[in-house]
Amino acid sequence: MKAKLTLLDFLHMDKTETDDVREEEVPNDDESRQEPHIYSVWEITRYIRQKLDDDELLRAVYVKGELSNVSQPTSGHIYFTLKDEYSELRCVMFRERNALLKFRLEDGMKVIARGRISVYEKRGKYQLYVEDIQESGIGALYRAFEQLKKKLKDEGLFDTAYKKPIPSIPHTVGIITSPTGAAIRDMLNITRRRFPHVHILVAPVAVQGEEAAPQIVNAIRLMNRVNKELMKIDVLVVGRGGGSIEELWAFNEESVARAIFASEIPVVSAVGHETDFTIADFVADRRAATPSEAAELIVPDKRQIEKNLTTLEMRLRQNLYKLIEQHRLWLSGMEKNVLFRKPTERINQYRQMVDEYKKSMIAEILHRVQLNRKTLQAISGQLDALSPKAILERGYSICIRERRVVRSVSDVSVGDELRIVFQDGEAISEVKEKRDMETLL
Amino acid sequence: MMDKDEDTTFEAAMKRLEEIVEQLSAGNLSLEESLKIFEEGIGLCRFCNKKLDEAEYKVEKLIETEDGKLNIEEFEVKE
Numbered sequence: 001m002k003a004k005l006t007l008l009d010f011l012h013m014d015k016t017e018t019d020d021v022r023e024e025e026v027p028n029d030d031e032s033r034q035e036p037h038i039y040s041v042w043e044i045t046r047y048i049r050q051k052l053d054d055d056e057l058l059r060a061v062y063v064k065g066e067l068s069n070v071s072q073p074t075s076g077h078i079y080f081t082l083k084d085e086y087s088e089l090r091c092v093m094f095r096e097r098n099a100l101l102k103f104r105l106e107d108g109m110k111v112i113a114r115g116r117i118s119v120y121e122k123r124g125k126y127q128l129y130v131e132d133i134q135e136s137g138i139g140a141l142y143r144a145f146e147q148l149k150k151k152l153k154d155e156g157l158f159d160t161a162y163k164k165p166i167p168s169i170p171h172t173v174g175i176i177t178s179p180t181g182a183a184i185r186d187m188l189n190i191t192r193r194r195f196p197h198v199h200i201l202v203a204p205v206a207v208q209g210e211e212a213a214p215q216i217v218n219a220i221r222l223m224n225r226v227n228k229e230l231m232k233i234d235v236l237v238v239g240r241g242g243g244s245i246e247e248l249w250a251f252n253e254e255s256v257a258r259a260i261f262a263s264e265i266p267v268v269s270a271v272g273h274e275t276d277f278t279i280a281d282f283v284a285d286r287r288a289a290t291p292s293e294a295a296e297l298i299v300p301d302k303r304q305i306e307k308n309l310t311t312l313e314m315r316l317r318q319n320l321y322k323l324i325e326q327h328r329l330w331l332s333g334m335e336k337n338v339l340f341r342k343p344t345e346r347i348n349q350y351r352q353m354v355d356e357y358k359k360s361m362i363a364e365i366l367h368r369v370q371l372n373r374k375t376l377q378a379i380s381g382q383l384d385a386l387s388p389k390a391i392l393e394r395g396y397s398i399c400i401r402e403r404r405v406v407r408s409v410s411d412v413s414v415g416d417e418l419r420i421v422f423q424d425g426e427a428i429s430e431v432k433e434k435r436d437m438e439t440l441l
Numbered sequence: 442m443m444d445k446d447e448d449t450t451f452e453a454a455m456k457r458l459e460e461i462v463e464q465l466s467a468g469n470l471s472l473e474e475s476l477k478i479f480e481e482g483i484g485l486c487r488f489c490n491k492k493l494d495e496a497e498y499k500v501e502k503l504i505e506t507e508d509g510k511l512n513i514e515e516f517e518v519k520e
Binding site for chain 1: 450451452455458459461462465466468472475476479482483486489490492493495497498499500501502503504505511513516
């Protein structure tokens, strides 16, 4: 009956914690003392189960602990153990319940499980029948952070296209933060030191706790009202000093993110330290790592401005002097010009040009005549070569019959009188015989 | 052209001044136009210097009253 003892032990432990249980248990105890009753395992298990099921507290209980031995067999139910440093509690979450879970159960997760405690009779084990389970502590915050970040990113709230430029020299700056503490003090000190020409409007808000998010949202709205109704506000700083993730949480609230996004005034976020990233940082037009950095970002350094101004004034004067100098140079160039001094010079120049043209024209004509003469000589040489006289000199003679040059033997008959012309005279002859060229050869 | 009245912000004045210096150094303006914007530039320099001389650091507190009115009052940092 070892199992029985263990179970009774359990009941004892239980009754020390709840008075109600103790009263109910008394008759049972008496009964077994008077006349020992031997229970079957099933009976006693059944009894224990009944006890647990009747208990108000155990019907709906929230238990926090760390997950271990998480398993999900093919049945789809999830079995796990909830534990803390002193105890363990077996848990089961049935398929139809765990199907609604928004995250995966993993060993080591800190959770809060809601359900009833009852006994699984077959194994004689009491366990938590989990209805719902939520992450607890920082794990839940990180998850909420990631989920909101993804949601807003998908909606486009972080798009650079929506980022408004931060004016380089603001006239009025709105600061939304706690009116006490280092953040506001640092920001005021830095802005005063760097640029004591700025008007600062502080909207005091709580920066942690339940009230923080709604107050910040309202302050952003108020600043925008001032901007519309009273005076232009050039830039807003929304932030606080460093703290734990819980303390910075207001800057991870969706309402704050949406208020920053909706602000017509550009917003600089300044939350915590360098390493702290909040949703506000992603949606703001500009993120400053710390409130102090925000202060340096929103106002320029006066000394730098003065230097810039001096440089600009110097360049302005230099540019004008240069321009005047250029005009002066041009003017004196004009004065020095010969034409400007002696107008008749131009006429003389034209005259000279006419002379030069004349000379070159004559030269050109002479050149042409020369060329033509040469051509003529060449042609007359050719003519000489072709003249009949030259032919006769070479030993040919011309045969003429009745004033016509004889070209063929058929033009003459035997007995015709022919004139044979030589280079230096002629001879009259008579045809005695005719022979064709063939007979000659 | 910019009027150097009270509404002119320091930032706008500085911007305009930069523009003027650029325009002048580009050198494609007539002498007359150049002189005109030079004068404007000198005016802006004076305006900016004057603004820098008058320190007017002011910190105020914005409060919304019960009936939704905007209230601006003096602000002091509490330690």
